[in-house]
Amino acid sequence: MIYTEFSFPNDSHIIWSLMIVTYPFISGIMAGAFSIAALYFVFGMENLKPVSRFSLLVSFSFLVCATLPLLNHLGHPERALNVIIMPNHRSAIGGFGYIYNIFLVILALTLWFSYREDVIRAAEAAGGLKKKILTFMLLWNLGKDDDTRDVDRRLVFILTAIGIPSMAVLSGYVGFLFGSLKSNPWWSTPLMPFVFFVSGIMSGLALVLLLYLYLGWYGYLEKSYKCLRTLSALLWFSTALYIILEGVELLYFYYESSDAWFVISTLLLTKLKYSFFVLQLGIGLGVAFILLSAMFALKLEEPSFAKMAAVASIYILFEVWMMRWNIVIGGQLFSKSYVGFRDFHPGWMEKEGILVAIIFTVLPLVVLFMVTRFLGVRPSGDESAQIDNPGVNTDEELP
Amino acid sequence: MKKKRVVKRPKSRREFLKYAASGMAGMLIVTLMPKPSWAQRIHQIEEMKHVPDWMDHYYAYVVDTTKCIGCGACVRACKRENNTPDGYFRTWVERYQITDTGHVYIDSPNGGHESFPPKDVEGNVLKGFFVPKLCNHCRNTPCTQVCPVNASYETPQGVVLVDKEICIGCGYCVQACPYDTRYIDPRTHTADKCTWCYHRITKGLAPACVTVCPTKARIFGDLKEKKSEVREIIESQRVMVLKPELNTEPYCFYIGLDRAVR
Numbered sequence A: 001m002i003y004t005e006f007s008f009p010n011d012s013h014i015i016w017s018l019m020i021v022t023y024p025f026i027s028g029i030m031a032g033a034f035s036i037a038a039l040y041f042v043f044g045m046e047n048l049k050p051v052s053r054f055s056l057l058v059s060f061s062f063l064v065c066a067t068l069p070l071l072n073h074l075g076h077p078e079r080a081l082n083v084i085i086m087p088n089h090r091s092a093i094g095g096f097g098y099i100y101n102i103f104l105v106i107l108a109l110t111l112w113f114s115y116r117e118d119v120i121r122a123a124e125a126a127g128g129l130k131k132k133i134l135t136f137m138l139l140w141n142l143g144k145d146d147d148t149r150d151v152d153r154r155l156v157f158i159l160t161a162i163g164i165p166s167m168a169v170l171s172g173y174v175g176f177l178f179g180s181l182k183s184n185p186w187w188s189t190p191l192m193p194f195v196f197f198v199s200g201i202m203s204g205l206a207l208v209l210l211l212y213l214y215l216g217w218y219g220y221l222e223k224s225y226k227c228l229r230t231l232s233a234l235l236w237f238s239t240a241l242y243i244i245l246e247g248v249e250l251l252y253f254y255y256e257s258s259d260a261w262f263v264i265s266t267l268l269l270t271k272l273k274y275s276f277f278v279l280q281l282g283i284g285l286g287v288a289f290i291l292l293s294a295m296f297a298l299k300l301e302e303p304s305f306a307k308m309a310a311v312a313s314i315y316i317l318f319e320v321w322m323m324r325w326n327i328v329i330g331g332q333l334f335s336k337s338y339v340g341f342r343d344f345h346p347g348w349m350e351k352e353g354i355l356v357a358i359i360f361t362v363l364p365l366v367v368l369f370m371v372t373r374f375l376g377v378r379p380s381g382d383e384s385a386q387i388d389n390p391g392v393n394t395d396e397e398l399p
Numbered sequence B: 001m002k003k004k005r006v007v008k009r010p011k012s013r014r015e016f017l018k019y020a021a022s023g024m025a026g027m028l029i030v031t032l033m034p035k036p037s038w039a040q041r042i043h044q045i046e047e048m049k050h051v052p053d054w055m056d057h058y059y060a061y062v063v064d065t066t067k068c069i070g071c072g073a074c075v076r077a078c079k080r081e082n083n084t085p086d087g088y089f090r091t092w093v094e095r096y097q098i099t100d101t102g103h104v105y106i107d108s109p110n111g112g113h114e115s116f117p118p119k120d121v122e123g124n125v126l127k128g129f130f131v132p133k134l135c136n137h138c139r140n141t142p143c144t145q146v147c148p149v150n151a152s153y154e155t156p157q158g159v160v161l162v163d164k165e166i167c168i169g170c171g172y173c174v175q176a177c178p179y180d181t182r183y184i185d186p187r188t189h190t191a192d193k194c195t196w197c198y199h200r201i202t203k204g205l206a207p208a209c210v211t212v213c214p215t216k217a218r219i220f221g222d223l224k225e226k227k228s229e230v231r232e233i234i235e236s237q238r239v240m241v242l243k244p245e246l247n248t249e250p251y252c253f254y255i256g257l258d259r260a261v262r
């Protein structure tokens, strides 16, 4: 039987628009950045020390902004708290409020303990209202003796360790929301949470790497070639893992060749031809992976290594955004009749349009800038009180 | 000898934790409090008590595709009865034309609201038929399963409904329904779908679409009633459901469903 095109009559509207593309992009960066902190604070990856606390800040800035696109998407944002006060425990979104808030609390506390001394310094230097706010944030505890420092260090270790599963759940979770919908063959795969998680890690690593190059250049973070190499290696590794996951997923669809493959192959060869093959896989993933591989294969030295790492990171961020687009929007470009297709062209000024999406994507960076300013993060030379990794640090043994 | 470490815990930090704990306990109490939705539902149930045995039913719907003539009276009746927004459908009718070239032509112009003008197809039509569609009021409902706030729910009579006072308009249920019977109402920004005319059936009337169908292609009834037509059909005839492989357990059954039907 050869079907001519037909969409169900209710299928003429795209319900999950740019906002639902933006949310997983932001939450992915949040997860990736947090994983860098976790690698240092919990697993003792000493090379990552220069970016360890900073990546917590990045993670936090993205986390606090993550819900904005979701709220903007809701038909009734004023009822958003219903998700927390009357959750449906069978719903995949039902647990969102809890998971999000748990991670937010963990991350906020981790930040608090790891930046406490910086805030104390900022509070001491500030005056007036800012001093009052900072002192309040410190809960009037201005102690920075060794014992307090020791407690802070241990708490950061414990909190980050608890944060890892919460972060993994929160970022893989959005993949589960899609993956568990049996109504949509393009989404319905058990690999979806892993694809979202790994690509999130990639985007977080890429953004932190970019920011690190920029801030390291201006002396705000300790410049370390080792740190840059480690970040790039992690980026290469997660990208390779992502390629395997995407590849396996597509291969399965193709080999099973079920009803799903009919719609997926048509989708990929028509509506997503350009955005999936050219933009996401070719330009995004392909170029980034070749650059990352070349950096290591050619044993590049620092200046060229850094430049290529920066370019590769930009491509990775682009790839991850395109992947979000292709999954979220791509999954809605066909009707549930599986034989009808449609287009989606977001407007610039709509409620969920391009401009708002850009604002929501850039906003976390603005928050990051404000938070670093407020916390008094200064050029690395002044960071005498940088928290050491409890897992690695042995030179402070007690007598 | 190891020095005993004395860690001074500032009083303020402890107090902070105390406040945080009470805050969380407060949240928990709010979560466990009776939900407005339930209060509302109980109120509705109380209101309905004057109708004798209005809860003591278990409904099902049968579509006899062999009888549908594609007149669209049901689509029009539904729109009038439920005031559905233009371009959105609680029920619609699809036309299938299968030709000797192996092509399957499907269309549903404006959901079949104005019936079906002739359509040019390639080759000779071997078979042609109409298939009315509506919410299947599934038992294993993906739509109520995914609703984060319980706004989509199933009544004891087997009807799947949306509570518009609670719905946050996330659209998750619309994505989850494999049959595309849900939509977000552009006027209320909440989910909407066929209710089997709940306001009518609880008063002992049939859904509007069933009432107007001139050929009795749409049949509605109570499975608890021994002599009901739907029960008799389901028990004695070969009936089918849409997309059975998805295990949604629809309670809308089809007679004469062709394999071409999507």
Ligand code: SF4
Pocket: B134, B135, B136, B137, B138, B141, B142, B143, B144, B160, B176, B177, B178, B179, B180, B181, B182, B193, B248
């Ligand atoms: S047909 Fe769709 S909306 Fe109706 S009960 Fe089934 S899944 Fe829910």
Ligand code: SF4
Pocket: B146, B147, B148, B149, B150, B151, B152, B162, B166, B167, B168, B169, B170, B171, B172, B173, B174, B190, B191
């Ligand atoms: S749109 Fe409304 S009914 Fe549908 S899942 Fe969201 S809250 Fe529930």
